[in-house]
Amino acid sequence: MCVLGRVRMVLLLVLLELGVLCAVTPIASHAIEVRWLGVAGLSISDGETTLLIDPAFTKPSIKHWIFNSEFRSDPERVKSGLLRAEVRGAQAIFASHCHFDHAVDVARVSEFTGAVIYGGASLRTIAQADPSLQVKFSEIKDRQGLRIGKFTLTPYRRDHPPIFHLSAFKFLPGEVPDDFHFRFFEYHEGEVWGFRIEHPEASLLVDQSSHFFDENAGFAGKIDAYFVGVANKVSLNDLVENNIIRIRPPLVVPLHFDFFVLQSDFLERMKMPGMQLDVIQKTLRKAAEDIEFRVPERNRVIEIRKPGVGSSKS
Ligand SMILES: [Zn+2]
Numbered sequence: 001m002c003v004l005g006r007v008r009m010v011l012l013l014v015l016l017e018l019g020v021l022c023a024v025t026p027i028a029s030h031a032i033e034v035r036w037l038g039v040a041g042l043s044i045s046d047g048e049t050t051l052l053i054d055p056a057f058t059k060p061s062i063k064h065w066i067f068n069s070e071f072r073s074d075p076e077r078v079k080s081g082l083l084r085a086e087v088r089g090a091q092a093i094f095a096s097h098c099h100f101d102h103a104v105d106v107a108r109v110s111e112f113t114g115a116v117i118y119g120g121a122s123l124r125t126i127a128q129a130d131p132s133l134q135v136k137f138s139e140i141k142d143r144q145g146l147r148i149g150k151f152t153l154t155p156y157r158r159d160h161p162p163i164f165h166l167s168a169f170k171f172l173p174g175e176v177p178d179d180f181h182f183r184f185f186e187y188h189e190g191e192v193w194g195f196r197i198e199h200p201e202a203s204l205l206v207d208q209s210s211h212f213f214d215e216n217a218g219f220a221g222k223i224d225a226y227f228v229g230v231a232n233k234v235s236l237n238d239l240v241e242n243n244i245i246r247i248r249p250p251l252v253v254p255l256h257f258d259f260f261v262l263q264s265d266f267l268e269r270m271k272m273p274g275m276q277l278d279v280i281q282k283t284l285r286k287a288a289e290d291i292e293f294r295v296p297e298r299n300r301v302i303e304i305r306k307p308g309v310g311s312s313k314s
């Protein structure tokens with residue numbers, strides 16, 4: 001065999017070897033990495049695609065509450081919030097509804113990350129209110145799944161629960177006005193959504209509204225982690241018995257328990273009064289030992305995988 005023939009043979013053997021190696025080496029599975037961004041915000045990433053839900057970093061001050069003054073996204077806070085959460089780019093932004101603490105930064109985050117904002121008419125009004133920002137927007141419909149990378153996200157419409165359940169007081173119900181001009185009390189609730197997110201590595205449910213309505217109970221299906229807002233639950237019993245135990249996820253992560261109503265570095269680290277995180281944990285442990293309740297640390301990764309692939313850890 002000539003030299004060229006021998007070189008060809010060696011190359012062929014190497015290629016065959018590589019082929020065999022590729023066939024027997026399992027492709028490493030990446031867990032879904034979720035980070036809590038503060039307030040009700042989450043980044044959800046599989047390493048290729050990043051979804052952001054309720055990314056809100058700008059907070060109001062007392063003057064907004066008293067004088068209904070303009071409440072606009074603060075680019076510095078957004079930039080540093082994204083940086084601290086290591087969000088360098090994203091493909092999609094969702095807002096569970098249009099209250100200030102969920103929607104104020106969607107346009108700025110879209111401009112910084114290049115992500116498309118997905119939502120209904122009220123969110124579109126907020127997203128497109130500042131003509132100096134370049135945003136991409138796409139309309140979503142109730143229970144119509146969207147494919148984004150390997151994620152399939154299905155939004156479902158629901159009601160925003162009252163702030164004070166006994167009096168049934170609702171904070172800014174209805175649509176964002178068409179002539180929206182960033183006034184603090186123009187951030188009406190708009191369309192309210194929960195999200196079921198499926199991925200080959202794990203399925204998640206993200207619902208900021210604390211109590212799961214009957215018509216949505218079946219929709220939750222089997223999930224690997226449940227991210228739930230605990231800001232205005234009906235009662236401890238309602239959250240634990242009617243909601244978490246009915247859905248029965250292996251992992252529950254509470255959101256929206258920090259002090260989101262005012263801007264102050266001191267208040268930022270505080271929990272809202274009445275959040276009862278310890279009590280929720282104790283009650284849940286008694287009722288269902290197999291459900292882990294994990295209070296997130298801001299910007300710290302929570303890994304989620306389907307059972308059997310590896311355990312979730314932060
Ligand atoms: Zn709200």
Ligand SMILES: [Zn+2]
Nearest residue numbers: 040099101102
């Ligand atoms: Zn909120």
